[in-house]
Amino acid sequence: MEDITSLSLSAAASALKKGELSATEATAACLERILETEDEINALLYVDAEGAIEQAEKMDAEGPDPAKPLWGVPVTVKDALVTRDMPTTAASRILEGFQPMYDAFVVERLREAGAIILGKNNMDEFAMGSTTENSAYKVTRNPWNTDLVPGGSSGGSAASVAAGQCFASLGSDTGGSIRQPASFCGCVGLKPTYGRVSRYGLIAYASSLDQVGPLARNVEDCARMLAVIAGHDARDMTSSPEAVPDYLQGLGATDLSGRTIGLPAEYFGEGLSDTVRKGIDKAIDTLHSLGARTMEVSLPSTSAAIATYYIVAMAEASSNLARFDGVRYGHRTKDPKDLQELYTLSRMEGFGDEVKRRIMLGTFVLSAGYYDAYYKKAAQVRRLVRDEFLAALDKCDCLLAPVAPSVAWPIGSHIEDPLQIILMDAYTCPINLAALPSLALPCALSDNGEPIGLQLIGRPFAEADILSMGSALEASLPSIGSPLQKA
């Protein structure tokens, strides 16, 4: 076993199960890789090296358990997911040193499946951002080119997976926060249907949009992760009772004849860079060669989707983040003179700029006299956005679109202009409004070597379908390789 960290999760899990690779070897290899790369990419806020090795040794002593699909597989999770044995901050000062008393549902599921959780990934504070520059602790760099952002908000997760620090990671996606960093770092990322995965223990940003999902190095790895985390959880009332199908069954398809893939015209218009367009066009040609038919579809409310998304997200955020008051946990200001000052100073000191901006905007759109014009209006447009997606998906099996209008940009380039960053979510946030599943996968490298991603958007709860089509496409597209080979 020469280079353990360049194996796929599927290959590693299989080798672990057969005893060809021990849990300790797999864990030690990832920890070694973290030591080699972390100084440069800053993907992790916390690493539990000792705990991971201890757990791996214990598992090795007991031997592989075939009932556990991720037995001995080292993974990481975004720091928005609470973990009972590791601090959890959501990359915010307001939660510095916070030690949760329980595991998120998805973390419970990972542990039950035999995964070894190495550490917690950096992110934009409270998942608010598209670059991972908004972390209160560190700026994560893109493993393909460390001058570039890794995307965000799950940028730490994407960078860890791309750099071989782990075999997969869990992120969360409110407006593109799994798919866009996956795309910028050349990984595969899946945002499941709203309700497919429990949000219990996910630190809430916008509760009607948030969804936990995997980032991994290929489609099959993503399917294996989803199989572990999908399912009903009574502790999240928005968690769906819908049965969980076998996500692996449809993988390896090579013939897409009879399949129709919709291309939403609004996602290929003004604003899409030529570089990304070229990469997507190649993928469309590949789909045709696999027998799929493509057709243009229209989603006319797209032009208002970003504004709708931001109103909904910020309104929900301003409400969700009211819990950080310096009383029960988290940062508290020194010597407040009264309760008001305890609240206002703790929050001023604890929250970063972007978080304050979104809380303020959320407060504005929910305030007296503005509620109907902004929040209610946005909820109405949200219904139109969703209905248009569902009508388009009536005519085709899935939709294909770019993930982002451009490839990853240089660190520091947009930081003073919040509106510019918002516009970068144009192709991802409408899918959250519509609550649909979407699989982001790499389709090409740009001339400068930056990964380009596309997304396959499915019908509600049709994750198996987009994973199947995604695996066919992945198998037929030339591999973009990995930043490990490049180095």
Next chain:
Amino acid sequence: MPQDNNCADHASASKISAQDVQHLAQLARLRLSEEDVERFSRQLSSIVDYMDVLNTIDTSGVKPLYSPVQHKIQYREDVAVHVRTREQILANAPERDENYFIVPRIV
């Protein structure tokens, strides 16, 4: 920001003044520096201007979609259960005594 503003007015004048920012900060329990107030006024105004694109969409008769949940929500029985111990709940408190969270004197 006038409290009794009606919806028709604001659409044409969505500028968020420094005074509005102060008021919003008060509602959101945030203390802002002078510099923050000025910067947020500028940034929030440009974002709110951008949001006016919503007015280009005809939503008459459209029912708002606040939650995308499709299944029937199952309510649990309203029975109190012990999920955490008092010690666990108090473990992260910035200030506490044996049994309570401590805050500055209120009355």
